[in-house]
Amino acid sequence: MTPADLRHSGMHLIADLHGIAGEKLCDADAIAALLRAAAQAAGATIVYSHFHGFGPGQGITGVVLLAESHISIHTWPELGFAALDIFMCGHAQPHRALAVIEAALAPDSRTIQELPRGYAVAPLSTREKS
Incomplete structure (x- = not known):
């Protein structure tokens, strides 16, 4: 399969942010508001969100479900x-x-992976003709 056989569906960013002040990473409400604001800035449609704090001074896990993904x-x-x-x-x-x-978390360093996502498109000769 060649890149010409793929149709671009979206972009997947994997980001590791290092050197962030610890107090910015343990408030579930603040992290939820930040990710919702980020989704809105991206022009995405928020469907649902859920965040869980693991206790005082502990980490957060959370997700903003988007019509466009997450x-x-x-x-x-x-x-x-x-x-x-x-x-x-x-x-x-x-x-x-x-x-x-x-901008909100102000990491000292970051590692970003960009993964274009796509799906196979059958060659025109094998697709049903309408």
């Missing part, structure tokens, strides 16, 4: 680390969501 986060305040997963399709812009999150 944003999820897992935090380790004791390590100053946050792992993000941002997948958006359609006209939503995941890089805008990441920029909002990074």
